[in-house]
Amino acid sequence: MARTPETHYTRGDDARIAYQVIGERGPNLLFVPTGTFPIDLLWDEPAIAGLLHRLASFSRVILTDLLGVGSSDAVLAKDNPAMQSWTDGLVAVLDAAESDSASVFSLSASALPVIQLAATHPSRVRSLVLWGAFARFLRAPDHTFGIPEPVLAKYLGELKDNIGTGAVVDLMAPSWADDAAKRRWWARSERLAGGPATMTALFELFLRTDIRPLLESVQAPTLVMRRRGDRDVRREHALNLVERIPDARLVEFDGDDGAWFAGDADSVVDEIESFVTGTRGAKPSNRVLATVLFTDIVESTQRAAQLGDVAWTSALAEHDRVVKRQVDIWRGEVVKFTGDGVLATFDSPARAIECACAIRDAIGDIGLKIRVGLHTGEIEKANGDIHGIAVHVAARIMSLAGPREVLVSGVIPPLVLGSRLGFTDRGEHDLKGVPGPWRVFAVE
Numbered sequence: 039m040a041r042t043p044e045t046h047y048t049r050g051d052d053a054r055i056a057y058q059v060i061g062e063r064g065p066n067l068l069f070v071p072t073g074t075f076p077i078d079l080l081w082d083e084p085a086i087a088g089l090l091h092r093l094a095s096f097s098r099v100i101l102t103d104l105l106g107v108g109s110s111d112a113v114l115a116k117d118n119p120a121m122q123s124w125t126d127g128l129v130a131v132l133d134a135a136e137s138d139s140a141s142v143f144s145l146s147a148s149a150l151p152v153i154q155l156a157a158t159h160p161s162r163v164r165s166l167v168l169w170g171a172f173a174r175f176l177r178a179p180d181h182t183f184g185i186p187e188p189v190l191a192k193y194l195g196e197l198k199d200n201i202g203t204g205a206v207v208d209l210m211a212p213s214w215a216d217d218a219a220k221r222r223w224w225a226r227s228e229r230l231a232g233g234p235a236t237m238t239a240l241f242e243l244f245l246r247t248d249i250r251p252l253l254e255s256v257q258a259p260t261l262v263m264r265r266r267g268d269r270d271v272r273r274e275h276a277l278n279l280v281e282r283i284p285d286a287r288l289v290e291f292d293g294d295d296g297a298w299f300a301g302d303a304d305s306v307v308d309e310i311e312s313f314v315t316g317t318r319g320a321k322p323s324n325r326v327l328a329t330v331l332f333t334d335i336v337e338s339t340q341r342a343a344q345l346g347d348v349a350w351t352s353a354l355a356e357h358d359r360v361v362k363r364q365v366d367i368w369r370g371e372v373v374k375f376t377g378d379g380v381l382a383t384f385d386s387p388a389r390a391i392e393c394a395c396a397i398r399d400a401i402g403d404i405g406l407k408i409r410v411g412l413h414t415g416e417i418e419k420a421n422g423d424i425h426g427i428a429v430h431v432a433a434r435i436m437s438l439a440g441p442r443e444v445l446v447s448g449v450i451p452p453l454v455l456g457s458r459l460g461f462t463d464r465g466e467h468d469l470k471g472v473p474g475p476w477r478v479f480a481v482e
Contacts, residue, residue, distance in 0.1 A: 041060075042081045042087075043058040043059060043081075043101070044058065045057070045058050045077065045078055045109060046058065046059075046134070048130045048131055048133070048134035049130065050105070050123075050126050050129070050130035050131075051123070051126060053105055053111035053112070053113075053123070053127070054110065054111045055102060055103065055104075055105060055110045055111070055127045055130055055131055056077065056078075056102065056103045056108060056110045057077075057100060057101060057102040057131045057135065058077055058102075059098065059099070059100050059101075059135055060090070060091075060094045060098075060099050060101075061093070061094030061097055061098045061099045063095075063097075063098070064097040064098060065098070065140070065141055065164065065314060065315065066097065066098050066100060066135070066137040066139070066140035066141065066164075067093060067097035067098065067099050067100065067140060067141050067142075067143060067314055068100045068102070068131070068132065068137070068140045068141070068142045068143070069090075069093065069099055069100065069101045069102075069142075069143045070102060070104065070142065070143070070144040070145070070148045070149075070151075070152055071101070071103075071148065072145045072147060072148050073104060073106070073107045073147070073148065073231055073232070073237060073240050073241070073244075074201075074227055074228050074231050074237065075231070076107060076109060076227060076230055076231050077102065077103050077108060077109070078108060078109055079108075079223075079227045079230060080101070082223060082226075083220065083223045083299075085220075085299060085303070086299045089299055089303050092304075092307050092311075093143075093307065093310070093311075096311050096314070096315055097141070097314055097315070100131060100132070100135045100137060100140065102128065102131045104124050104127060104148060104151070105120075105123050105124055105127045106120070106232060106236065106240055107231055107232055107240070108230065108231055108232075110127070112236075113240075113456070119388045119453075119454040119455060119457030119459070120240075120243055120455070120456035121150060121151055121154060121247060121453065121454070121456065122154075122386045122387075122388050122389070122454070122457075124150075124151035125151045125154045125155050127151075128151060128152065128155050129155065129159060129162065132162055137162075138161075139161065139162055139163070139164045140162065140163065140164060141163075141165040141166070141167065141313075141314045142155070142156070142165075142166055142167065143167040143169070143310060144166075144167070144168060144169070144171065145169045145170060145171075145298060146169070146170045146171060146172075146270075146271065146296075147175075147241065147244035147245070149168045149169075149171035149172070150173075150247055152166065152168075153166070153168075153171075153173070153249055153252055153256060154252055156256045156257070156258050157252040157253075157255040157256050157326075157327035158326070158327050158385040158386075159385065160256075160257045160323065160325075160326055163258045164258060165258050165259045165260065165313065166256065166258050166259070166260040166283075167260075167263070167310055167313060167314070168260060168261070168262045168263070168279065169263050169264065169298045169306075170263075170264055170268060170270070170271045170296055170298070171262065171271070171275070171276070171279060172271055172275035172278075172279075173248070173249050173250045173252075173253055173275070173279060173282070174248040174250055174452075175190075175244070175245040175275075176190060176245060176246055176248075178248075181250075183274035183275070183278075185245075190245060193245075194238055194241065194242055194245075197237075197238055197241060198234050198235070198238040199234075201228045201229075201233075201234040201237050201238070202225055202228045202233075202234060203225055203228075204221040204222065204224045204225030204228070206224070206228075207220070207221050207224050209269050209296070210269075210270060210297045210300075211224075211295050211296070211297040211300035211301075212269075212294050212295060212300075213293070213294070213295050213300050213301045214295075214297075214300050243455055243456045246452075246455055247452060247453075247455050248452035248453075249452075249453065250278075250282065251414065251415070251449045251453075252327055252414075252453075253279065253282035253283050254282055254283075254284065254416065255325070255326070255327035255416045256283045256284070256286075257284070257285070257325065258285070259285045259286075259313075260279075260280075260283045260285060260286035260287075261287060261289060261309070261310075262276050262279050262280050262283075262286055262287065262288045262289070263288075263289050263290070263291070263298075263306065263309065264276050264290055265290065265291045265292070265293045265294065265295055265296065266290050266291070266292060267293055267294035267295075268294070268296040269294065269296060270296045271296065273290075276288050289309055291305055291306065324418050325416055325418055325419075326416070326417060326419065327414070327415070327417075328383040328384065328414070328415075328416075328417050328424075328428070329383065329384045329385075329386065329387040329390040329412055329413070329414045329450070330381070330383055330412065330413050330414075330415070330417065330424070330428050330429055330432035331370070331380070331381070331382045331383070331384065331390050331394055331410065331411075331412050331432065332379065332380075332381055332410065332412075332432045332433050332435075333361070333379040333380050333394070333397060333408045333409070333410050333436070334378060334379040334408060334409050334410075334436055334437075335357065335378040335379060335401075335406055335407070335408055336406075336407040336408060336409055336441045338378035341353075341406070353404070353406065354377075354378070356404050357401060357406060358375050358380075360397070360400045360401060360404065361375075361380045361382075361397055361401075363400075364393050364396045364397045364400060365380070365397075367393070367396070368384065368389045368390070368392055368393035368396065369384070369385070369386075369389055370382045370383060370384040370389065370390065370393055371383050371384075373422075373423060373424050374422075374423065379408070380397075381424070381429070383417065383424060387412070387446075387450045387453050387454055388453075388454045388457050388459065390412055391412065391444065391446065391450070391454070391459055391481055394410040394412060394444045394481070395444060395481065397410070398410060398442055398444060402442065407441040407442055408441075408442070409436055409439035409440060409441060409442070409443050409445075410436060410439060410443070410444040410445065411432045411433065411434070411435035411436025411437070411438070411439060412435070412444070412445070412447070412450060413428050413431040413432040413435060413446070413447040413449065413450070414428070414447070414449050414450055414453060415427060415428025415449065416428060417429060427472065430469075430471060430472055431469060431472055431476065432447075434469035434470055434471070434472055434476075435447055435469070435478055438464075438467060438478060439480075443480060444480065445464065445478055445479065445480055446461070446478070446479050446480075446481060447476060447477070447478065447479075448478065448479060450479070451479055459482075460481070460482035461479035461480065461481060461482060462479060462482055463477070464478040464479060464480055465477070465478065466478070
């Protein structure tokens with residue numbers, strides 16, 4: 039009888055993440071199920087267990103429950119938004135499983151933190167397999183195939199009423215609809231994943247997140263898969279991913295099952311095996327997605343004249359010490375000091391904002407005032423410096439800020455949903471030398 043892997047825990051910041059490892063040959067394959075299927079229960083359904091053992095026949099499979107799901111701890115939103123917490127958790131699992139680089143197989147909404155992982159930690163992701171995935175679920179003026187807001191509200195209401203009943207099988211796995219045992223297993227998985235209120239809140243955050251700005255920064259070869267008759271995630275979502283991710287292709291299968299493990303799942307595993315074992319890995323690159331932070335001391339010339347050279351030099355030294363300490367605390371990297379400010383980068387927009395506010399307050403304690411601008415985008419690292427349009431955007435946004443203000447580009451708020459951070463819309467602006475216009479927000 040094929041064995042069921044043991045569940046282990048690793049620590050990600052203040053929370054514990056559950057993971058399993060099975061298989062001893064082939065490349066590492068990180069498998070991230072959707073939130074309704076805890077990894078401990080996947081093995082209770084024989085059809086799924088057989089598919090997982092097939093994956094383990096050609097790869098070393100690492101399975102994980104995202105934070106807030108199944109055996110993992112709840113998401114802690116005190117310091118990081120849920121999306122960044124989930125991404126940090128995936129890094130912790132890869133570390134615990136001793137995987138320097140892995141292919142990643144993710145499903146539906148769970149692809150959101152996986153795509154963020156690939157964009158911000160390119161060296162850890164060899165290739166991506168995305169099933170039934172989307173970058174934004176909600177409709178927008180430039181995303182007309184998304185679900186309208188009123189329909190989403192109804193969708194979430196029905197989800198809350200039906201979680202734990204197995205009713206969603208009719209939508210997600212119609213080929214299983216008449217199998218009573220499979221419906222019972224599905225219902226039990228939903229109940230033990232987190233409960234109706236928890237799962238509804240989790241899915242609402244997923245379905246309101248927009249990671250489209252990250253897609254162009256995914257360097258890993260990407261396989262996007264779906265079934266042609268999927269009743270939940272439209273084909274346009276898959277096409278959007280393939281159009282925006284530089285090295286991506288779409289494979290579609292016949293059938294109506296949105297769940298990968300229902301219907302002709304062996305054909306899906308065949309495609310994954312071919313891709314994971316035969317594809318080239320992501321090429322080494324100096325390009326990476328980052329949140330760029332620029333600061334500037336307000337009225338620095340006047341302050342220098344007031345204090346005199348000796349006192350001003352001392353004030354700048356204290357400024358640099360305070361800034362470096364805060365950037366280290368918030369896990370960022372100082373690129374360079376600019377004389378009366380700093381250029382720094384972060385792998386998390388939430389940590390960058392928290393750091394900006396901490397710097398602002400700490401600098402105020404030594405009698406100086408700063409302004410801050412932030413933007414998340416792709417940068418190029420070279421010779422200890424960074425380059426790219428994202429650097430210019432952050433600098434231009436900083437120039438719009440007043441004393442003690444932290445301004446961010448419109449890219450950032452959708453990336454930090456679930457956090458305690460709030461924003462005030464400052465409207466659209468033309469940024470000098472940067473194609474626009476650009477929406478700008480002030481951090482509350």
